[in-house]
Amino acid sequence: MAATVKTIARRKTTLKERLLFPAIFSGMKITIGHFFRTLRGKRVTMQYPEERWEVKDNYRGAPALVKDDEGRPKCVACSLCEYVCPPKAIYIVPGELEPGNRVERGPAVFNINMLRCIFCGLCEEACPEEAIFMSKEFELWGEKRSELVHDKETLYAIGGVRPDPIKKWSHK
Amino acid sequence: MPTITIDGRKLEFKPGQTIIQVAQAAGIEVPHYCYHPGLSVAGNCRICMVEVEKNPRPQIACYVQAADGMVVHTQSALAREARSGTMEMLLVNHPLDCPICDQAGECKLQDYAFEFGHPTTRSPVEKTHLPKAVPFGAKIVYDAERCIKCTRCVRFTEEVTRTAELSMGQRGDHEVVIMTSKGEFATPYAMNIVDLCPVGALTSRDFRFESRVWFMDFTESVCTGCARGCNVTVGARGGRFLRMTPRENQDVNRWWMCDAGRTGYKFVNAPTRLLRPRVRAGAGAGDFREADWDEAVAAAADALRASGRGGVLADAGATLEELVAARDLAAASGKGDLRYASRVGTDGDAFLVVNEKGANQRGAEALGFARATGPAPVAVLLVERGDAVPKALRDGADPVVAFVTDAGDVPPTAQVVFPLPTWAEKDGLLVNVDGRVQPVRRSRAVGPRDLRAPTAVMEEVRLALDPTAEPRDHAGLHAALRAVPAVAALGLPDVVFAPAPTPTVAAPRSRTR
Ligand code: SF4
Ligand code: SF4
Ligand code: FES
Numbered sequence: 001m002a003a004t005v006k007t008i009a010r011r012k013t014t015l016k017e018r019l020l021f022p023a024i025f026s027g028m029k030i031t032i033g034h035f036f037r038t039l040r041g042k043r044v045t046m047q048y049p050e051e052r053w054e055v056k057d058n059y060r061g062a063p064a065l066v067k068d069d070e071g072r073p074k075c076v077a078c079s080l081c082e083y084v085c086p087p088k089a090i091y092i093v094p095g096e097l098e099p100g101n102r103v104e105r106g107p108a109v110f111n112i113n114m115l116r117c118i119f120c121g122l123c124e125e126a127c128p129e130e131a132i133f134m135s136k137e138f139e140l141w142g143e144k145r146s147e148l149v150h151d152k153e154t155l156y157a158i159g160g161v162r163p164d165p166i167k168k169w170s171h172k
Numbered sequence: 173m174p175t176i177t178i179d180g181r182k183l184e185f186k187p188g189q190t191i192i193q194v195a196q197a198a199g200i201e202v203p204h205y206c207y208h209p210g211l212s213v214a215g216n217c218r219i220c221m222v223e224v225e226k227n228p229r230p231q232i233a234c235y236v237q238a239a240d241g242m243v244v245h246t247q248s249a250l251a252r253e254a255r256s257g258t259m260e261m262l263l264v265n266h267p268l269d270c271p272i273c274d275q276a277g278e279c280k281l282q283d284y285a286f287e288f289g290h291p292t293t294r295s296p297v298e299k300t301h302l303p304k305a306v307p308f309g310a311k312i313v314y315d316a317e318r319c320i321k322c323t324r325c326v327r328f329t330e331e332v333t334r335t336a337e338l339s340m341g342q343r344g345d346h347e348v349v350i351m352t353s354k355g356e357f358a359t360p361y362a363m364n365i366v367d368l369c370p371v372g373a374l375t376s377r378d379f380r381f382e383s384r385v386w387f388m389d390f391t392e393s394v395c396t397g398c399a400r401g402c403n404v405t406v407g408a409r410g411g412r413f414l415r416m417t418p419r420e421n422q423d424v425n426r427w428w429m430c431d432a433g434r435t436g437y438k439f440v441n442a443p444t445r446l447l448r449p450r451v452r453a454g455a456g457a458g459d460f461r462e463a464d465w466d467e468a469v470a471a472a473a474d475a476l477r478a479s480g481r482g483g484v485l486a487d488a489g490a491t492l493e494e495l496v497a498a499r500d501l502a503a504a505s506g507k508g509d510l511r512y513a514s515r516v517g518t519d520g521d522a523f524l525v526v527n528e529k530g531a532n533q534r535g536a537e538a539l540g541f542a543r544a545t546g547p548a549p550v551a552v553l554l555v556e557r558g559d560a561v562p563k564a565l566r567d568g569a570d571p572v573v574a575f576v577t578d579a580g581d582v583p584p585t586a587q588v589v590f591p592l593p594t595w596a597e598k599d600g601l602l603v604n605v606d607g608r609v610q611p612v613r614r615s616r617a618v619g620p621r622d623l624r625a626p627t628a629v630m631e632e633v634r635l636a637l638d639p640t641a642e643p644r645d646h647a648g649l650h651a652a653l654r655a656v657p658a659v660a661a662l663g664l665p666d667v668v669f670a671p672a673p674t675p676t677v678a679a680p681r682s683r684t685r
Pocket of ligand 3: 206207218221232233
């Protein structure tokens with residue numbers, strides 16, 4: 001099939017736009033406005049890390065694994081988050097748990113490479129167990145690249161406990 | 173011939189065929205759990221219901237025989253409603269285990285629940301609780317909650333292996349499959365019930381929780397555990413061979429394979445695999461250093477030229493292409509005998525397993541190779557499995573050039589050693605015990621990276637020895653094979669293999685560890 005070409009008519013710029021100065025002055029007005037407001041003691045910058053912002057509940061920080069209020073790790077290593085993760089930041093090796101556990105399967109290895117993670121939150125959405133959440137953790141740093149690959153223990157430490165009213169494995 | 177109309181298509185059938193058989197033959201899929209072409213008809217799951225005109229109630233397609241002039245609708249409102257009712261019944265007690273169930277992704281219950289299931293349950297009571305993770309012998313795990321009581325597994329042990337280790341026990345909601353023999357299966361074919369189980373009630377201890385099926389890469393190949401050559405599907409991920417399942421071939425293995433073959437892939441994943449070519453560092457036994465492929469090819473040509481030796485000792489699991497390439501390479505170097513070695517077991521039976529374990533023993537014979545009776549020096553040695561070519565034979569062969577899969581099998585007096593890819597990592601032809609030529613195919617998700625095909629390496633060395641020779645690819649090797657009357661008589665199929673990969677894409681992209 002031959003490509004169809006659609007020509008888009010461009011609007012001619014006006015003289016005011018071509019002069020540039022009006023745009024520069026309107027920008028300067030805002031900057032200078034802030035300058036005087038700061039002089040009057042109304043600061044807009046924050047003295048991080050002494051001062052901290054309040055992280056909102058829907059913030060998407062580092063993904064983390066959670067335990068339920070009985071202390072049971074919720075992840076069952078179904079690997080759906082690994083499947084859905086666009087930058088392939090998640091790596092899971094499923095393992096078998098000893099008999100007596102309510103679920104017979106859990107992750108033997110669970111790594112999230114924070115150098116790859118794009119904080120999209122798809123893992124949280126894919127998880128059928130409500131086991132992985134985007135935490136409020138945004139201070140991610142390390143001296144080596146390997147420190148930014150969060151292993152299972154790190155992920156549970158960040159995630160903490162989330163009360164779960166349903167507990168589906170008790171009466172599925 | 174009598175005709176039946178299914179979904180508006182007029183189809184001919186042989187008297188005695190059931191509706192599902194006629195439909196399947198015409199490519200019309202009728203949902204089914206308990207029906208399997210290799211087993212008797214049980215008619216207990218009721219998911220296969222179809223509407224038969226002039227019949228007020230839906231009929232089960234797996235049991236009702238086709239009749240002349242019968243008109244069947246597989247997708248009518250009545251049929252779909254019947255199936256949806258069946259699904260509702262099954263899901264009353266089936267656990268919502270999918271996140272932890274190995275069958276998820278290839279589960280018929282899951283598929284039909286999507287198609288015919290209800291989003292919610294109308295049952296006010298808790299699901300029945302039954303034993304989970306019950307060992308059925310050492311190789312199989314049974315989950316009674318997931319079981320839909322289709323009795324496929326029971327019928328397999330009764331009708332196919334005739335060992336009857338399984339039976340149904342209890343009644344109603346409490347019905348479970350039980351083992352009648354204490355402890356272990358008598359049959360060496362028990363793991364077929366894992367494939368037969370339409371749900372995740374029977375799982376293989378070997379594959380349990382290894383990988384979700386949608387991550388795996390599947391390749392149609394042939395098992396090399398014995399000379400039967402059962403047709404299989406190889407499942408692999410990230411360089412690791414994870415499982416092997418039988419593939420239907422009525423002329424070889426029907427729908428089945430043996431347990432030893434199924435779990436006989438471990439050497440493919442061994443951490444001791446030879447990964448890089450080795451050349452001599454000094455004259456002492458076992459005094460090697462690693463070299464790159466081109467250097468090793470040059471060293472192999474020099475060593476062969478210096479020795480002037482001929483002769484081949486090959487693992488009878490080697491492909492026809494490898495054998496003919498080895499034959500010609502040795503001939504370019506000197507004179508010598510063509511011999512093969514293989515393991516001969518004692519576990520052969522009247523069903524599938526044969527005593528001869530060399531997957532290409534017939535092919536080697538046809539190419540003029542004779543069974544090795546004792547150690548004798550050769551120019552070229554091929555060892556895929558250490559137990560096929562015992563240490564006395566391979567070390568006694570004192571090879572000039574050796575192709576070896578496992579670093580533990582390297583003969584200490586070899587001059588140059590190349591890593592040999594396993595059968596799951598290469599394309600080639602094998603001749604089974606009945607003289608049937610079958611292809612093994614390279615799985616792109618198995619094995620170490622950057623292994624070169626042994627046929628290509630042998631051809632390179634041969635060219636270095638004899639610059640007038642023509643380089644041959646697979647097609648060229650096949651032509652050389654056809655020139656051998658005994659091989660041509662087997663009827664080489666025209667198999668087209670996928671083009672060889674560029675070495676660095678042999679394994680999937682590096683993943684976060
Ligand atoms: S999706 Fe949830 S349950 Fe599944 S592996 Fe990820 S965190 Fe675990
Ligand atoms: S274990 Fe599987 S094959 Fe056996 S009866 Fe149950 S569902 Fe059927
Ligand atoms: S397939 Fe027909 S009743 Fe089970």
